[in-house]
Amino acid sequence: MLSIKNLQTSVDDKEILRGLNLEIRAGEVHALMGPNGSGKSTLAAALTGRDNYNVTGGQVIFEGRNLLDLSPENRAREGVFLAFQYPVEIPGVSNINFLRTALNEIRKYRNLSPLESKEFLKLVKEKQKLVEFDVALSNRSLNEGFSGGEKKRNEIFQLAMLEPKLAILDETDSGLDIDALRIVAKGVNKLRTNDNAFIIITHYQRLLEYIVPDFVHVLYNGQIVKSGGKELALELEEKGYDWLKEESKERELV
Amino acid sequence: MISRDIDTLYDQFIADFETKSVLMADEPDNVREFRRHSFEHFRLLGFPSVKNEEWRYTHIAPFLREVYSTSSEKPGSLDQSFLSSLQIRSLDGIRILLFNGKYLPEFSELPPDSGIHVSALTGAYQERLVSDYLGKIADASKNHFVALNSALFEDGLFIRVQDGRRIERPLHVIHVFSSESNMFVQPRHLFVVGKASEVSLVESFLNFKNEAEIFINDVSEIEVGSDARVQHYTIHGGCENARYIHHTEVRQAERSVYNNYKASFPGPAFLRNNLNVSLNGENIESHLYGLYLAGGRQVVDNHTIVDHLKPNCQSNELYKGVIKDEASGIFNGKIYVRKDAQKTNAFQKNNNLMLGKKAIVDSKPQLEIFADDVKCSHGSTVGQFNEEALFYLKSRGIGEERAKALLIHAFAYDVLEKMPLASVKSHINKLIDEGLKT
Numbered sequence A: 001m002l003s004i005k006n007l008q009t010s011v012d013d014k015e016i017l018r019g020l021n022l023e024i025r026a027g028e029v030h031a032l033m034g035p036n037g038s039g040k041s042t043l044a045a046a047l048t049g050r051d052n053y054n055v056t057g058g059q060v061i062f063e064g065r066n067l068l069d070l071s072p073e074n075r076a077r078e079g080v081f082l083a084f085q086y087p088v089e090i091p092g093v094s095n096i097n098f099l100r101t102a103l104n105e106i107r108k109y110r111n112l113s114p115l116e117s118k119e120f121l122k123l124v125k126e127k128q129k130l131v132e133f134d135v136a137l138s139n140r141s142l143n144e145g146f147s148g149g150e151k152k153r154n155e156i157f158q159l160a161m162l163e164p165k166l167a168i169l170d171e172t173d174s175g176l177d178i179d180a181l182r183i184v185a186k187g188v189n190k191l192r193t194n195d196n197a198f199i200i201i202t203h204y205q206r207l208l209e210y211i212v213p214d215f216v217h218v219l220y221n222g223q224i225v226k227s228g229g230k231e232l233a234l235e236l237e238e239k240g241y242d243w244l245k246e247e248s249k250e251r252e253l254v
Numbered sequence B: 001m002i003s004r005d006i007d008t009l010y011d012q013f014i015a016d017f018e019t020k021s022v023l024m025a026d027e028p029d030n031v032r033e034f035r036r037h038s039f040e041h042f043r044l045l046g047f048p049s050v051k052n053e054e055w056r057y058t059h060i061a062p063f064l065r066e067v068y069s070t071s072s073e074k075p076g077s078l079d080q081s082f083l084s085s086l087q088i089r090s091l092d093g094i095r096i097l098l099f100n101g102k103y104l105p106e107f108s109e110l111p112p113d114s115g116i117h118v119s120a121l122t123g124a125y126q127e128r129l130v131s132d133y134l135g136k137i138a139d140a141s142k143n144h145f146v147a148l149n150s151a152l153f154e155d156g157l158f159i160r161v162q163d164g165r166r167i168e169r170p171l172h173v174i175h176v177f178s179s180e181s182n183m184f185v186q187p188r189h190l191f192v193v194g195k196a197s198e199v200s201l202v203e204s205f206l207n208f209k210n211e212a213e214i215f216i217n218d219v220s221e222i223e224v225g226s227d228a229r230v231q232h233y234t235i236h237g238g239c240e241n242a243r244y245i246h247h248t249e250v251r252q253a254e255r256s257v258y259n260n261y262k263a264s265f266p267g268p269a270f271l272r273n274n275l276n277v278s279l280n281g282e283n284i285e286s287h288l289y290g291l292y293l294a295g296g297r298q299v300v301d302n303h304t305i306v307d308h309l310k311p312n313c314q315s316n317e318l319y320k321g322v323i324k325d326e327a328s329g330i331f332n333g334k335i336y337v338r339k340d341a342q343k344t345n346a347f348q349k350n351n352n353l354m355l356g357k358k359a360i361v362d363s364k365p366q367l368e369i370f371a372d373d374v375k376c377s378h379g380s381t382v383g384q385f386n387e388e389a390l391f392y393l394k395s396r397g398i399g400e401e402r403a404k405a406l407l408i409h410a411f412a413y414d415v416l417e418k419m420p421l422a423s424v425k426s427h428i429n430k431l432i433d434e435g436l437k438t
């Protein structure tokens, strides 16, 4: 589904991603871990086409298309979704109007007719139930006045609504209480199919107990320095990142 | 466009007054005296230049160099489909139609309510209220265009709401301007809202595209009685060939509420909106909300004065501008808090969203406080799109244009949410979408 080869990305002329490789197949869940500032969110930004994140080298193929050639909106329409680490509040844009516009623009891109009001609201209800997100959405602006946890859960609700092929969850677990964490994980598990894939960026093993990953990768200094199965997350929880930093330094010296 | 010296237009009006004095010989003494007085002011004041503080950023000179005839055309026949095209959807308003500033009762709905009187201003000179208020609210001695209008106005509306009446249906006053050749029109209106009465007034201004330039210099005086409540909307749309100096002067008595909602859209090459509200009693509330979407090479200028004269009053002003293309927006808001006006709460804010690289805005909020026990604040901002928000919308599959439109509606929302009439709100939302496309 997604093939990242030697991806290099810089922000303000500062090189952040320094040759990153990653292969993701449909049906897989990949966890991405790594110390603060290692470049996890930068990878998400590069994949979704954020301004100021300049890809200076490498290649990203998504479902056979060169992802980096597409505008942010077309990446979304092709099926890439990012649950933001820090979702923005947009006063004056209603949650419902926003979702409906997004859904219908994606449908249009796929040559589907727009959803009627009734069908749309039915879908909203259904998906709210699926991800157990019961915050009242009508008559409220996008994320405005939402608590930190509610914002994160709204991201997962949007994910459920838009049904992307590839979903990147950037620290969705941080700021969630224990119950919310379990609910979000449950929601994600329900959304998992053989046709979609997830990249889960997290600092904590706990989330991965609920959403069991097929692979765990450690990003350090703009590169994936170690990959393994779900047990790698446990090992990191125990030992921290220092041993990997050492290894990586030694490698660079060689 | 034929261009000439500004003095030529000035001379034309000086000569005009001589000619018209003969025609106006039938008018009551007080009206003739008022015109003569005002004419003297205009003779001394002339037209403003950029050297005048109130006109520093508003380059009106090019529009005064155009050639205008000062006699206006009468309407041809107006058919039903034309009339219904002027309506605001699902606003069940009492239609009051004016053509080039003249009230057309045959194309207007007669108010069903006996508590309200609508007529041509010139037909109401015998009314005591007209002699009491005409020229008493707007001061011709300091304002060039008010002086000119007061000397030479042709006609306009007189609307009176009786004491204690609550007018259920909004009055929809439609001002249509149209001419085959260049024209300078000067409508004059007087609204007297009686004590403890309630009314909503929606004014639409429009003109149609043709070669002729139309300069509209209108003045409205509004007297708001004690305990009265007035909701006043004005919507300026139309085409490039219109130039407006739209002057509204409001005087409020104790415990009254006056809310003004202004919206203007791309079209008229020049629009100067003057709105002066004087809070002439205790426990008054005034709200001034404005939205201006300027495009093309439009000049859109909103000048407001809120004058607190007495204690325990509240005013709140919020103007929001969206400036596209090469348009220029001007905001100048003055709040006076006079010595007597203790316990005043007065707030003012102006925010601008710049869309065009060549768009310009000049924002000048001003506070002059002579009392000591008051709460006042003012401020203005000029900014661009919030990139974070824009990216968030795009990352959900919403295209650039659509995302921007959503953010513009969101920006306007703070003003729109204040409007009680939902039909006007959705009409304005529609005009925003149209305005963004042009």
Ligand SMILES: Nc1ncnc2c1ncn2[C@@H]1O[C@H](COP(=O)(O)OP(=O)(O)OP(=O)(O)O)[C@@H](O)[C@H]1O
Pocket: A011, A012, A016, A034, A035, A036, A037, A038, A039, A040, A041, A042, A043, A052
């Ligand atoms: N917009 C930006 N401007 C300047 N520097 C940036 C910007 N975005 C990222 N960086 C820098 O790039 C590096 C990687 O940041 P990134 O946000 O990708 O880290 P992260 O792995 O997501 O960290 P965390 O775990 O703290 O979220 C950091 O040094 C950060 O300061």
Ligand SMILES: [Mg+2]
Pocket: A040, A041, A042, A085, A170
């Ligand atoms: Mg991050």
